[in-house]
Amino acid sequence: MEKETTIYDIAKLLNLSPATVSRALNDHPAINSNTKRIITATATEMGYRSNTFASNLRRQRTNTIGVIVPRLNSNFMSTVLAGMEKVANKSSYNLIISQSLESVKKEVANAKTMFNSRVDGLLVSVAYDTEKTDHFDAFTKKGVPLLFFDRVLDHKQGTSIVIDNVKAGYEATAHLIGQGCRRIMHVTGSLKRNVYIDRLEGYRLALLEAGLPYEEELIRMTDLSEEAGIEAASHIQSMAGRPDGLFIANDFCAVSCMSALKRAGLSIPSDIAVVGFNNDPVSTVIEPNLTTIDYPGEKMGEVAAQSLINHLNGTMNIQTTNRIVLHSELIVRESSLKSAIF
């Protein structure tokens, strides 16, 4: 375990002052380009690596971005994170990632940790049951930029990156109606979350436009888990007026529901047409392939990280833009095609 070389060591060796070395290493304009060359050369030769803490301590910034997500291990989220990592890495920012596991309590704890780690900025997608935004106030109070993505909150100072969930929900439902469905069930998540309430709103609008009634009993709030899909399926079987269309706000749940319906002898789409959400890889594995909304996860991660970084570098002000909407799209597959026009 050798000792670390510091700018002092380099300075001593070259008979220069540490200040000059520091400046040279940071490519300061006021340093003779020749001295610069010599300094950087000996620096690498001596195996010098800049001490981030000393630098951070001095500069009061960390080059670190905090990320809080509900879960790491969902296809969507890991794709988002992949996008963020790409961008952050390119701009030499580090990512500190933590998961709330869908619990506000843990989200609050995570926020606190991030705060103490003094992240330069924070990217958040909130948990299932988060309602208040207090735990993020500390950040805005200290001027740490806050950016919500996908599951966003109405925070006075937070910018958000989303897709148009109303439109997506509308398209999904309108498509089912276009296929002749008249009783469409909607399986969704917590209506505290924009993503779900907005999709529901889109659903409602589509029904309204088509002159179809909005019935409470056709709306199921669940946690959109695998089990929820199975339960939804058995509920459907027990219903008096069985729905002929099904719009589930998450592919993974939709797929488990479809499997259960098929096991129960229903045929898709003829008995019941199904549309999911996310364009998860499983949607092309299930048979019939699942119609869904394509959701730009990686792009969302990239945009979120890039916006934050631009803001931090002063290239762009996030506080002025307070909402960025990404494009999403209905992808029609067999699970919803009643009219067999291929």
Add this chain to the structure above:
Amino acid sequence: MEKETTIYDIAKLLNLSPATVSRALNDHPAINSNTKRIITATATEMGYRSNTFASNLRRQRTNTIGVIVPRLNSNFMSTVLAGMEKVANKSSYNLIISQSLESVKKEVANAKTMFNSRVDGLLVSVAYDTEKTDHFDAFTKKGVPLLFFDRVLDHKQGTSIVIDNVKAGYEATAHLIGQGCRRIMHVTGSLKRNVYIDRLEGYRLALLEAGLPYEEELIRMTDLSEEAGIEAASHIQSMAGRPDGLFIANDFCAVSCMSALKRAGLSIPSDIAVVGFNNDPVSTVIEPNLTTIDYPGEKMGEVAAQSLINHLNGTMNIQTTNRIVLHSELIVRESSLKSAIF
């Protein structure tokens, strides 16, 4: 943007020395418990948060663990990461995560960044084509513990966490043989990686034991992507002596291959029995459900992180244990059951 409170502010207010405040805040045993109480109370009241950099600078450690993975957005990896995050969070370590995107070049760059970030330890699963281990030498030279998981390297000082891939490969193959398969094709990844070469070895052993010939033409090295599965399927159809069994080293690839085979009119398992690897959620979506090897991703992440942390805390020495093997298990489903004994 208010000014930060420091231990000096607290000290001044309470007429104590900063040293005492520091000790109290760190729960030092030699401090009067009453003084401690008062100090912590006013600290929270003043909105004090410890400055990690100052602390790190002083202590020469970061409480940060670096993680380098091939990709963030695979079901397996994100599950591993979820496990790591849980453990790290509990022990108040931060995780800095980066992905190599299966390229050595990026892996080297990531390692460098991690090194400069002065992570306390490093968890690595190597890229598709990594061969040399030089880029990790800097860590061991500085005494930074290095732990490989899943895709490991033979590094003199690195500990590794794996499953017994030989055994798993053996079981998968032996199971197919037990179902009456006599020509078993094996689709695998880069043989530079322990996970794939070991599974191949297991495959070989099972054939050997059953007195079946090992044929080069039945081995396909691919990148195990979705496309690779489709190509494998079309290759199978073009073969003179069509295989009656198929062992694919990755569920995702296996599933796409199965779909393609089915589209081509082959029936599974009667024409060809299939076994995958990973127990990915898709394995229970595809029809018939895919027989696979259950692979403890979350556990692997937990064990990896915990071992590293224990080592860092001096609770356990990683250098002495240089290999931890987790349990894996064959899960039999319909894709491989030729004999219909359910």
Add this chain to the structure above:
DNA sequence: TTGTAGGCGTTATCAG
């Protein structure tokens, strides 16, 4: 273009 000097906030050592 380069050097001097002070401080960022903590903690470890030594002394009381």
Add this chain to the structure above:
DNA sequence: CTGATAACGCCTACAA
């Protein structure tokens, strides 16, 4: 049990 003091390594006024 508490205090004084000196680092940790870097950056930046200010001075030369």
